Amino acid sequence: MEQKQTRLYWQLALISLARLCLNTGLRMVYPFAPAFARQLGVPVTAVYRLVTIRNLAGFLSPLFGPLSERFGRRAILFGAMIVFSAGCLLVWLWPTYWLFGAALIVISVAKVVYDPAMQAYVGETVPYKQRGKALAVTELSWAGALLVGGPLLGIAIERQGWSAAFFWLGLFGVVTAVSLRKFLPSANKTVGGRGASLADYGRVVWQNPVIWAAMLYNVLIMAGNETIFLVFGDWMELSFGLSLLALGASAGVIGGAEITGELFAGWSVDRFGKRPVIITTGLLNALACLLIPLTDGNLTAALVAYFALFLTFEITIVGGVPLMTEIVPSARSVVMSSTIAAGALGRALGSWLGPFLFSQFGFSSNGWVSAMITAVATLLLALWIREARDQ
Template sequence: PSFQAFIGTHVPFEQRGKFIGMTELAWAGATLVGIPLAGMTIQAFSFQTPFLVIGILAAACFALIFRLMPEDRPPAGTAGKKTGHLLVNWQQIMKTRQVLGMLSFAFFMALGSDILFVVYGAWLEQSYGLSLAAIGMGTILIGMAEVAGEAITAFFSDRIGLLRTVFIGMILTAGAYFLLPVLDRGVPYVLGGLFLVFLCFEFTIVTAMSLATELIPELRASTLSAFYAVGGMGRVVGAFCGGLIWSKTGIFHISVIAGVCTLAALACMTAGFIRFSRS
């Protein structure tokens, strides 16, 4: 959250999606490349070696960032103003309708995602007899979907408009969830469906992060920390409920519930960001 708040302070809003997307793209790309490299390093040397390499690289990056990053300054118009501690700031941002809509969106999107995420491996194993190695390859495919989703955010969200992109993404994500049971007829179809789900989810959530950086400019870090905290709560609930639902039903109900959660996120964003005229 601090890094994204820093980007929000130093990057114009018209380019916010591009730069937030690029940072998330670097994160996902590092995972996609780093995990296989760590595996090869462990095989060639020992399981301690990757930690040593990561530690050296982290120290080098710290020195580079300390030297190159510009001085942190308060946003224009906020110089001299003091902000309270985190809980006070959270109370303040909760008074904003757009923030409440965004936080509710984060909860329901994370809830729907993890309801599926914690069971898709069991689905592939039980329905199609895939080995752990094959499921691992499927995980790489999901990583590629995340990279693609973040690339879409980086290159297209600013042109389309961040808020419009979030709404489009929620509709596509819900549709991808509802499509999964239809594709439950073979491994290629299922993997294609999972790729589509995580692609749509990722570019939606990363674009929403970009939008969240501008909701309350003087409290960017607090807003983003609340976004991640509420999203984390959604993941915890989703991980708990996903296993229970899977044990009693199957992928049809998992997909439908995940889709309904996404539609709930859509309703929350609509309530938070769209003004309705009352007759």
């Protein structure tokens, strides 16, 4: 038993390292967009356009969901990392604007292939009572992309040029892909299971209303966060006149809140229950949305409220992942792929709604609308989303 537990710890560490590589490739464009633009000889808005196109990859998640049901989790995790590495190394060999854009899209596609298969793998490997901690470990790679991956790539870009970031990501991706192939077990009890084809995938979603509820929940919770998050920088600049200082501080606040939330989620959801924790933090997140506009004129209070916003949001999201793996246990990759696509839709809706509210009615409207959307999402989860069986 102890040997089995040790093996599981190493497997979790390995899939988390691979995910750290993916998340770093996904998130690096935000701090380094100006550097990429300068060295490519294009305006920074051209880089942002590529990011917008890249973000649409989340909608492709249901297309790839059946793959791990058909070929097995390990094969898809390995394949996603190989695709990721190929995209990165291609732009390193031929560093042009269009291949840079292609690499961003490939990275995003690799992530939407990797994440549902990884979450389904953990769902099958780890008992539900310990699953919150296990999935929280893998989620540390999200904050780690900003706190660890970002600084390391910054050093590489400064010393070796912008394309060096893609070389090191590609190399690390190959190493983790080979490691996944070697150390993860090949047996997979769910191969050929529910959702193994697109037609079967559609039937599973249609026959399980809880999946529709989970998708709507993810649309709302992501839209609520994006509605206030996207315009927060503009509000900081207008409120405090300290654009660089405020934005720099808020970036550190985000990273700190994310890693604290991931650690707290891993500690709490298995002890107190997945649903009670995320319902509580969902309501607290709605409250934080209301409070942020009230901190106008006080930078310290604004950053404290911002920390609370991202802390509660991160706990809600990370704590929700193990719950989602158990709402239809026989079709985990279907559920996870569907909720990822729904989350991408929520982000898109929030990215439209946030600037509209801010320009037309001011930042207070962002706070009120975000709070209402988040509260409705939390109520939806409380009423209709629960585990398929008592645990």
